[in-house]
Amino acid sequence: MNALTLPDIAAQASRQALPLEWVGMCGIALPVVINNQPSAAKADAGVSLDDGEARGIHMSRLYLALEMLEQENLTPALLRRILQRFLDSHEGLAHSAYLRIQLDLLLKRPALVSPLAGWKSYPLSIEARLKNAMFHVELKIDVPYSSTCPCSAALARQLIQQQFIEDFANRPLQHADVLAWLGSPQGIVATPHSQRSNAALHLRLDDFIDELPLIALINDAENALGTAVQTAVKRADEQAFALANGQNLMFCEDAARRLNLALRRSPGINAFQLRVVHAESLHAHDAVAESRWNWEA
Numbered sequence: 001m002n003a004l005t006l007p008d009i010a011a012q013a014s015r016q017a018l019p020l021e022w023v024g025m026c027g028i029a030l031p032v033v034i035n036n037q038p039s040a041a042k043a044d045a046g047v048s049l050d051d052g053e054a055r056g057i058h059m060s061r062l063y064l065a066l067e068m069l070e071q072e073n074l075t076p077a078l079l080r081r082i083l084q085r086f087l088d089s090h091e092g093l094a095h096s097a098y099l100r101i102q103l104d105l106l107l108k109r110p111a112l113v114s115p116l117a118g119w120k121s122y123p124l125s126i127e128a129r130l131k132n133a134m135f136h137v138e139l140k141i142d143v144p145y146s147s148t149c150p151c152s153a154a155l156a157r158q159l160i161q162q163q164f165i166e167d168f169a170n171r172p173l174q175h176a177d178v179l180a181w182l183g184s185p186q187g188i189v190a191t192p193h194s195q196r197s198n199a200a201l202h203l204r205l206d207d208f209i210d211e212l213p214l215i216a217l218i219n220d221a222e223n224a225l226g227t228a229v230q231t232a233v234k235r236a237d238e239q240a241f242a243l244a245n246g247q248n249l250m251f252c253e254d255a256a257r258r259l260n261l262a263l264r265r266s267p268g269i270n271a272f273q274l275r276v277v278h279a280e281s282l283h284a285h286d287a288v289a290e291s292r293w294n295w296e297a
């Protein structure tokens, strides 16, 4: 049999000698292991093509290095080893390596009061870079929550006061009457508007961190807001949620400031930028606030 050598176009010289900032593959489907659980993910893997004379990179070498993600828990150390393999397999061609992994982090979250729990999905993106032996990891996490407008709450309270004046005008106040009134629709003649809201967190991690602090970060953000959206809900949980909203009235500015202060204290974070979006029910447009800490674009 005639053994033919397969043509290797990538190994040819480029017609235009020009380095490229990024070459690779986007949207690779693969499982990654987080907290010992496999999750369906999409990866973008690439290197710089610093040798402008080379026609192309070796895509298969990047692709095969990603197999390491199937074997062990996703950690900064694992990301670094994969990126190092990208570079080792492109010696002389590439000086910097990049990997982004996107998935929905599925966490079981307890109800506020009842002994129930349910699953909540947090869109997550993990970006790792290795260049000149400098290794960086960034996380992007979306945290959904509820926000009740403090201005609307004050306006609603004023209407309740007016209703009280009308209903109890020229009448001696009886404890039982007031209690019954408070429990009637008259006692809450106006309600403040509230909305499902989202905090998009973009965080730079400490370079020498051992674990990705995913759950700790989400907990810190949700505790700072006080009104995380719920999963399994019985009436007791809904009542506790109503109380949490009443005790945590928030403009988008308030939410951004709360998150900023909480994330500064959160371990393992070097810098962050965040964007909160309140999908207003008062308007057909959103109220948005952004905040940064130590962040240089």
Ligand SMILES: Nc1nc2c(ncn2[C@@H]2O[C@H](COP(=O)(O)OP(=O)(O)OP(=O)(O)O)[C@@H](O)[C@H]2O)c(=O)[nH]1
Pocket: 008, 009, 010, 055, 056, 057, 058, 059, 060, 061
């Ligand atoms: N560089 C590059 N490769 C591409 C592209 N689109 C498809 N490929 C293919 O990706 C495949 C894998 O490339 P390599 O990793 O160089 O494959 P290989 O030469 O068999 O592997 P090595 O022996 O490790 O170099 C090749 O068949 C390429 O043709 C592209 O736009 N750029």
